Amino acid sequence: MNVLVLNCGSSSLKYQLIDMNTQEVLCSGLVERIGDPMGKIAHKSFPGSDKQKAVSSEEAFPDHGAALKAANVLISSNPETKVVSAVSDIAAIGHRVLHAGTVYREPVVIDTDVKATIRKFFILGPLHNPPQLIGIEAAEVLYPGVPQVAVFDTAFHATIPDYAATYAIPYSYYTELGVRRYGFHGTSHWYVAKKTASVIGKPFDKTSCITVHLGNGCSMDAVKNGVCVDTSMGLTPLQGLMMGTRSGDIDASIYAFLAKNKGMSVEEIDNLLNKQSGLKGICGMNDMRDIHAARAKGDKMAQLAVEMFCYRVKQYIGAYLAALDGCDAIAFTAGIGENDTDVRQMVCEGLGSVGVKIDKDRNYGFKRGEVCKISSDDSPVAVYVIPTNEELEIATQTVSVVASK
Incomplete structure (x- = not known):
């Protein structure tokens, strides 16, 4: 077929x-x-x-x-x-x-x-x-x-409970305009979460995991017993993690502050936060490979950008471990998640107290394009690199729908 x-x-x-x-x-x-x-x-x-x-x-x-x-x-x-x-x-x-x-x-x-x-x-x-x-x-x-x-792309996140999806603004903005957290990269998270369950040998509906999609766009999902219960992106892809050119989470009043003190329009601020911020806003580059090369030469702003990026991912892992109240595995995926050993190491170091023990040799010795376990065998929460395949997931879901008709 x-x-x-x-x-x-x-x-x-x-x-x-x-x-x-x-x-x-x-x-x-x-x-x-x-x-x-x-x-x-x-x-x-x-x-x-x-x-x-x-x-x-x-x-x-x-x-x-x-x-x-x-x-x-x-x-x-x-x-x-x-x-x-x-x-x-x-x-x-x-x-x-x-x-x-x-x-x-x-x-x-x-x-x-x-x-x-x-x-x-x-x-x-x-x-x-x-x-x-x-x-x-x-x-x-x-x-x-x-x-x-x-x-x-939003389907996997449609299961997020209201208390996690609803913004603390007048509820009428949701009923009138649909303002709430929707999340994106859903097909990738869905594929990786199911693959994680397969790798650890558990049924998907018995698996709880955190999927970490890190590319030029970045997002994370908390999946409990095969159901998504939280995601880092929001009404738009701007919310959540620091990204290549997107700011991720910021104080919402920065919009008003910039409008008042810089005379910027809403459109200009939106462009700033979506296209001129994130890694690019800190060090002038949004390709992590270029940023690592600059770090190696002593570029302090490149170093700061990587530290900020990894810290934000670590924050969300901590939050999602609490939200899940029990986690089988963390899965890194997408361009940076699958290929950047330094980012994975920096994210996972210091998480031992919450059950995450990364194995440095496994992390730096992983094989590109393959599913690899990078945590130690005694890590309460397993950590994997799992290549995503959104096209295969779309095709698989397509077959399942057509076959049921």
Whole structure:
């Protein structure tokens, strides 16, 4: 069963075709700069045992529909890259959709009502929901009769109890505008939490863990008995951990302070906190590899940035250990979480009193791309590096929905 996974960003389209019988990726690609005078498509195909084939070209993609058409040619028509002989070889399409509030807690087959819900939440996902709906409608035209499934990024967090999700502002702002904590990176957290349960040999509904997704965007989840009970991001991806260019948690009155003392507009402050803050705001860089290189040369601001970043993660681990009242494991994932040994070491050191004992040799000797235990055998809370795979999780959820129909 071949499942096409689509992820439409504001000006991009990521796609991956997966053979779910073997969980092998048949092809993947990225279309960038959609809507610009000139865009780019990069495609890789992995047709069976043949040598990997990669192609790229520059052309205009006026909208996501045009981008999907170009991708479909490479998937099913171009003799040098095609991995299926016809569109009919694609059994289902799974769409990553950012926002559905708390309406959906599971993936759903897309129909008129689902599309109306996606449209309803344009207000909370203005950069992602609109192009994702366009991508859905383009796929319906291009792949008629093929089941289309929406996998929502907020779904895993829809189980967070009201006392953890509700902001301490007048409740009417929730009832009128939906202002509450929703969280993001949900598909990644869902995949990693289930993988953690598998690795430690417990049923998912008996597993409690903390998933730590650290990339340019960062978030954490507290998962109790297979159910998410808290997440670090909020109404928007700005809340929570310090990130590449996002500030994370700050005093909310900084908005008023900057407006009064710097004459900044709400839009300017929002841009500052989302695009000019975080690691970049402290040391001028947001790529952790560059920051480590600067630290090695004695850059004090780079050192401060890393210390701040790790301290914030450590704070949330402590909070989530308390919230869970018993934790089987902590799982690091995503670009920094999977690959940055220094960050993991700095985060976990000093957590022995709360049951976290990292093994330095295991941490620095981990194998990239593999599931690795990096805690000591006597650590009450196990610590793992678990590579995430959002596309596979979307495809898996898509299959489960289609199979149940």
